[in-house]
Amino acid sequence: MIINGVNMQPGAAEYPRNHWYVAAFSTEVTREPMHRALFGEHIVFYRTEEGDPVALFDRCPHRGMRLSNGGKLFGNMIQCHYHGIRFNESGRACLIPSGGTPTSALSVRSYPLKEIGGWIWIWAGEASQVDESLIPDHSDLGLTAPGFHAYFGLVLEANSNYLFSLENLVDATHISFLHHGLIDDGNVAAHPYICQQDGVRISMIREFKNETIAPMVARAMGLKSARADRTLELISYAPNTCVVRQHFVETGDASQNRRDSKLVFGITPTGPRSCIQFVAMANDYENTHPDIFDELRHLLMEDVVALDDIQNLFDQLGQDRAPEVAVRSDEGAIRTRRLIAAQVADERNLAVAAQ
Ligand code: FES
Ligand SMILES: [Fe+2]
Structure with missing residues (x-):
């Protein structure tokens, strides 16, 4: 997929250099x-x-x-x-x-x-172009938010283009299949969503009522009951940051235990077909799960293995023989892609203007 003259096909997608x-x-x-x-x-x-x-x-x-x-x-x-x-x-x-x-x-x-x-x-990028305003608001990420506790856990290396990782994190529909039963009760994929955009921040929001909570999630969130109302919000900040935010209110619990948890991902290209996912966590409660990042690694490696395989096939076939057909729920990914393409195109136009 070429957007504004920029190759944004995951597998070979470009990225802006004048960025943090x-x-x-x-x-x-x-x-x-x-x-x-x-x-x-x-x-x-x-x-x-x-x-x-x-x-x-x-x-x-x-x-x-x-x-x-x-x-x-x-x-x-x-x-x-x-x-x-x-x-x-x-x-x-x-x-x-x-x-x-x-x-x-x-x-x-x-x-x-x-x-x-x-x-x-x-x-x-160019030192002369440094712009600190391009760093995402760390309070919005949760990492410096009052009342939140931040934890830094995983450095995951993937042998696939950075855009696969970024778009995977705004795509909730794979949760029901690739992670079958680990995160949801199988109903996320078909659940309606709303998509919101504020500048480079794209948010895909799904609200669940009285949902059965998967055991791994309950352990990670310290939830006592097996059911909760959950808001699942997947946020991307083009070109390289994502937040998986889960907000729970337990049902059947007189205390109405509330938990707000953000998994924060910095996706950094290491080459045209490889990247690192830096994974942190910001919760409005203290984490008491000693092996939380081990469980998360197991979960996130399911994504890495799948994305690396997709990249491998893409490389064997070549871009012309490996097209993508988007479906409605890819809205967050496609919007993010367009924003990144605009960032790369702007950078190119600046470079041309400077010649
Ligand atoms: S000082 Fe000779 S290679 Fe560095
Ligand atoms: Fe995943």
Whole structure:
């Protein structure tokens, strides 16, 4: 599917570069250099002595060693393990042990970062275009909302184009089949929905009355009764963030126990046909389930395995022989797709205007 000249066919979908993407959980970035490939680029992450996260292109310009491969920190500088050249947090070479003056040719790219509510966001595009207003509102995500508890649990790698993961998360209808019985009583797929849009925020909402709650959900939410009224809201923020929000009011319980839970996903392309799902949780109650993320991993891997298989077949057939036919319930996914296509097209128009 080509929209505004942008290839938005899941399997080969493009994404905007001038945007923020989740690069890591805060807890992953320490004084020990860490390698991660994002957007087809190798990046090394570490923290300064002051605790600020740093992201540099992970290749020493001298002889091409990965800075993360044995690199050590000296103050705020990282020292290449091969011949010991040191780079500061801006990527500028500051010291050549074998002699000579560092030149700008020895610098490595540094990536703008923003650390908010337990996530580290990275700007994938031109540093001159950085726009912090493009980061989703973390209070709306639940991660910094008053009264909410945030938990950071999973880094799931998928061998499929990022759009599969993103659209999968606004598609509730697969719950009744791919996850048969794990999340619902089989009635989500046929249940009516409403679709709302506010800027880049698309929301698919389904309301259930006196629904039988699946055991795994009851455990995860700490629900006491087997039935509840549930609001299931799947939200996407183009181009890369999703929230699965579940709001429960238990029935048959005099206390009318209420629970509001948000599973928050940052979807970051690692290449044209691969991505990482960063999964966090924000609840208006304290999680008491010790294995919540183990259960979630099992559930979410059902999606990853299915999406990787779809990608595999797409790659074998090629885009022309692997068309998609959308149905009505794909509304949230298609609207999200159009928003992302507009973001990519805008970026291209800017680049053309700047030439
Ligand atoms: S390759 Fe890094 S200092 Fe030589
Ligand atoms: Fe799923």
